[in-house]
Amino acid sequence: MRTARNRHYLMCRPTYFDVVYSINPWMDPAKPVDTALAVTQWEQLRRVYEDLGHTVELIDPVDGLPDMVFAANGATVIDGRALVAKFRDAERVAEAPAYRDWLHTHGFADPRTAEVVNEGEGDYLLVGDLLLAGTGFRSDPRSHAEAQEFFGRPVISLTLVDPDYYHLDTALAVLDDETIAYYPPAFSPGSQAVLRRLFPEAVIATDADARVFGLNATSDGLNVVLPQGATDLAAQLRTRGFAPVGVDLSELLKAGGSVKCCTLELRSGS
Template identity: 65%
Template sequence: MSPRTARPRHYLMCRPAHFTVDYSINPWMDPAKPTDTDTALAQWDELYALFQRLGHTVELIDPLPGMPDMVFAANGATVVDGRVLGARFRYPERTAEGPAYADWFRDRGWQVRDPEQINEGEGDLLVAGDRILAGTGFRTETAAHAEAQSFLGREVVTLRLVDPRYYHLDTALAVLDDDEIMYHPPAFDAESRAVLERLYPDAVLADADAAKVFGLNAVSDGANVILPEAATGLAEQLRDRGFTPIGVDLTELLRAGGAVKCCTLELRR
């Protein structure tokens, strides 16, 4: 097995200063269950510090009042070769996040396109080498895939999600390296599973136990894979493939249906 090589990454994150669950737009959210903002902040701070210890650059966008899900920076845009495809959210509770993230990029000189179709950023548009794996079924419209392909200049592969618990692609699939992924097959329809089997015959397959603790909502730098610490079986599979899994505790953010990848938007120059 050839050694894995970590490549320095550039991320955008948002502190969960206003984190709470006061509405429900996915099966994980229950406003009747109390949340603890201080715990969310402490867990997020550990992830932020970990990325920096691993040698990655992390920039921050200011959290805005009234946007409790803004912590999930991955949903804010898709960034490829210096071009930023902004996000357009399905639910009104998150609509204001799209312009907030777009303004951050514009203020720093990035080339930004305001989307015409509903897309929820890297929640559903995952860059894998020269292609973009694109989810649909619950949030991002299929029409947004063509828009992404045209603007970002990468082949887009459509994948349909069928389990509402895994409402974004990044809850059911993670990119490990340019040509390697891990995913939970039951989260996809039969046609999409066939596509994934053809493109990635040696993919890491995650079972239900790994999926339900959001083990696939992970971030890889090509060698280190940061994932929820409860996904112990998945971590063993990754270790067997030569990766270094690093478990983190983001259980408070999981109350809103997010974990490592949801908190992390990659900035690709």
Template identity: 60%
Template sequence: MTVSPALEPAARPVRTALRRRYLMCRPEHFAVTYAINPWMDPGAGADAARAVEQWEALRAAYLGLGHEVSLIDPIPGLPDMVFAANGALVVGGRVYGARFTHPERAAEGPAYMEWLRGDGFTDTLEGLHTNEGEGDFLTLDHVILAGTGFRTDLAAHQEAQEFLGRPVVTLRLVDPRFYHLDTALFPLDGGNVAYYPGAFSPGSRAVLERLFPDALLAGEADAAVLGLNAVSDGRNVVVNAEATGLIATLDAHGYTPVPVDLSELRKAGGGPKCCTLELRPAA
């Protein structure tokens, strides 16, 4: 297993938390009735009541950290709508709308776009190319990292760059367990990331090494419980509790892990980040 070495106590930087605004969707209609990723097994099903309980704990964690959480109403017949991150990409007050790969989720894109417009986000673009929002677009201070290989089209990376006016760097995913970028990588802050190297093509690993020489590297065991599907505010990292190695690495580097149990939602391939769409206002 590859993990980043711990820093000596005197070398650990002081991490700064930034207050964020998130959009979430209560999993009232959560179920696993189809299989569109390797995590989903309709035969095994899922416990919707337990999913709601775990989701409420995630929401409470965000509120306890001082973040703002807005809610979109769940829609019957859309069991994956709980995964709000996939619904759009919101950067600098602009909304790049999702266009889902699978028909089972197609109605989620318009639903999220309607909510965002109603909330005052009027500078919007409904994507012409297949993209799954923050599932495959992760925003840092000076660059947007964009995943492709399983869901989001390469053309969507160019479309997002033109609309948002931010540099977009393409990363190719090669392991079907990590079908979205946010299952294999998360921003630690505005300038650094944590990721699992095995999820990426050799060229994409080289790009990540060049862009983020001080990145935290996770091992396969932590990646396999969706430990990289985490949410950081710059200091506090909300992370799946089973990712014990990653949690120890974060702690050793001056971050404050906030473990949560989203094992029920993981049956559909989601974790903390999947449930969380960040609403970034205009600068």
């Protein structure tokens, strides 16, 4: 029997969402964006979380920061300690101070800004006691050692090789403290071997699942919130005893983001 555990999330309403630059293969400024639709879809995700019993807090969006909706990139928070992002791209650099200020004023003592490029939970995913850490396109591999020293948890480095899956959370989802789902072609051969060794019972996503960002998902140990187009992945999750909850975030996908990108988990002390 799987059981759900209440989560504490931080989100940012996409009030100023747009695609006005391109820093990943999904972003095309020439394609129109419907900001009102993005807000409506985001509100649906927020309601899903609240209906599942999770706590959702909000950070105020900042005009001129269209990607601030992707709260997962703002920091990594474990055991009540916050390591704030240092973004690679100039277009997103100003998001980090906004997230740092919010964390500082909401009870996270002395949040530290990363010294080298580290894009928060976009590239850092906690599985039990292990911190899976992505690199290859965004977070600097040196940030993995920094995170291990800061959190005092083992960090497993994983190399991404497909630019369509530029953050770890686009190619791998944590389902519970022992189980993940992932898309093998997004990873280097060595990283695939590490994942097979650590998670032999992992759920393997299809190409179709990956293309709709099905792995950009959140889980409370029972309920898995994921893009509704990831139908093969949802079917696999049901056979494993999980309860998939599909949502439509197609407008945010125009910027290369979906469920997990919008969701920063605030983990208190253990």
